[in-house]
Amino acid sequence: MAFVDSSKHESLSNVGNRFIVLSLIVALVLNLLPLQGIALSLRPDCVALLVLYWSINQPQRVGMGASFIMGLMMDVGDASMFGQHALSYSVMSFIALLMHRRLRIFSIYKQIPQVTLLLLSAQLVMLLTGILINANLPEWDFLLASVSGALLWPLLPTLVRIPQRRRPDSNVL
Amino acid sequence: METAPQFFRHGPGPLARLLFFALLSLLLMVMDTRFKYLPEIRQTIAMVLNPLQRMAYLPAEIFDQVSGLFVSRSLVDEITHLRGRHLSDQGKLLELSALEAENVQLRNLLEMELRVEVQSTTAEILYIPNDPFSRKVTLDKGSLSGTQLGQVVVDDVGVIGQITRIYPWMSEVTLITDKDHSVPVQLVRNGLRSMVVGIGQDGIMELRYLAANADIQSGDLLVTSGIDGIYPPGLPVATVSKIESDTTYSFARITCIPAAGVSRNRQVLILSPLPPIPERPEEPVESIRKDKKRGKIGLR
Numbered sequence: 001m002a003f004v005d006s007s008k009h010e011s012l013s014n015v016g017n018r019f020i021v022l023s024l025i026v027a028l029v030l031n032l033l034p035l036q037g038i039a040l041s042l043r044p045d046c047v048a049l050l051v052l053y054w055s056i057n058q059p060q061r062v063g064m065g066a067s068f069i070m071g072l073m074m075d076v077g078d079a080s081m082f083g084q085h086a087l088s089y090s091v092m093s094f095i096a097l098l099m100h101r102r103l104r105i106f107s108i109y110k111q112i113p114q115v116t117l118l119l120l121s122a123q124l125v126m127l128l129t130g131i132l133i134n135a136n137l138p139e140w141d142f143l144l145a146s147v148s149g150a151l152l153w154p155l156l157p158t159l160v161r162i163p164q165r166r167r168p169d170s171n172v173l
Numbered sequence: 174m175e176t177a178p179q180f181f182r183h184g185p186g187p188l189a190r191l192l193f194f195a196l197l198s199l200l201l202m203v204m205d206t207r208f209k210y211l212p213e214i215r216q217t218i219a220m221v222l223n224p225l226q227r228m229a230y231l232p233a234e235i236f237d238q239v240s241g242l243f244v245s246r247s248l249v250d251e252i253t254h255l256r257g258r259h260l261s262d263q264g265k266l267l268e269l270s271a272l273e274a275e276n277v278q279l280r281n282l283l284e285m286e287l288r289v290e291v292q293s294t295t296a297e298i299l300y301i302p303n304d305p306f307s308r309k310v311t312l313d314k315g316s317l318s319g320t321q322l323g324q325v326v327v328d329d330v331g332v333i334g335q336i337t338r339i340y341p342w343m344s345e346v347t348l349i350t351d352k353d354h355s356v357p358v359q360l361v362r363n364g365l366r367s368m369v370v371g372i373g374q375d376g377i378m379e380l381r382y383l384a385a386n387a388d389i390q391s392g393d394l395l396v397t398s399g400i401d402g403i404y405p406p407g408l409p410v411a412t413v414s415k416i417e418s419d420t421t422y423s424f425a426r427i428t429c430i431p432a433a434g435v436s437r438n439r440q441v442l443i444l445s446p447l448p449p450i451p452e453r454p455e456e457p458v459e460s461i462r463k464d465k466k467r468g469k470i471g472l473r
Contacts, residue, residue: 136373
């Protein structure tokens, strides 16, 4: 299993910076989609998911700094307190950075529980800062976003690799 | 904490970096909530984000337009309904203009100041931010179209909220249901004044500081009292839904349902700011000082 994963890693190692930025922008747009009701509470935090994905698979390129900047973007987009998402993403990225070697040993399906915990840690940081400034306490379904995000996790490598597969094709043509 | 051998390391270690970013974001949070600094940074990021937001809004817009092609039937219904409402409103308007004239005359007779007419501009709800920690809406009018901080936003039935943050192309409205957002109100039935405070949940608010024996019934309509100089008087805010008067507390626990809702329609009105209320007369400082001195002497 570990052998298969390392080969995947190799195919990802030649990912361009431009591609990473593009994927993060797409995640931002997905996060900004105007949704309501159940769809809104079930919608995973795509930015958190991708930041996590890149900081596990490309820790040299996407680290706490990139997570922090993406967090600031989300703070403005979500009209929340400035720095709230930034803090939670950088904490999540930090834990991912400590764990990334161990995480990559597991198959993508076995990563799901740990990814759930990582996403929950980000939400926990948000919750704590929310309590600190005496904001509204969210309903319990606030935490569903982590679960749905973690369930999407196995799809992420294929989704991320779609544009990469096309690239050699276009060269051939 | 050792994640990589020393010779592979780039820059400071992960813990140091985490501390740096944590401190930086804490600093930003404190500056944002306590001192309301950083509007420039926020605005720059908002400018970068604006095209992305418009892009995210595109599917909904396309869906609206496509579904708009298939609604001619419901449009006919809506037109007949609106015609009926227009007629009844017209009757009420005629009555109102007569009353207004009478009011002006009476106020002239009593030498009172005339009520100010409130101007309004329409805006559209662009986006409902997904922040579980606050109740906010983004409108498509910003400082470029003359929107100002503190302006009141209403829909066809009542108050929605107040503009609390402004970008060049859009503005953020804090809803009246946001936690600790308070609106001074008055009971229509008997003119009792109080405050309606949001508790951070949709569709529920609290009427505070009314005595347990206050004359209030469920179903009472609450309108803005206008004594704050921000909300123009007479706008519907909420209706009383439940009253729990417990004699162990000095105040009754009264819950209300807000009149207006954001989920119902996308068009809202931004009301023009009221003229500044006359300043409070300065308190006679001298006499207070003397009183304090006297008090001290008395204590000795």
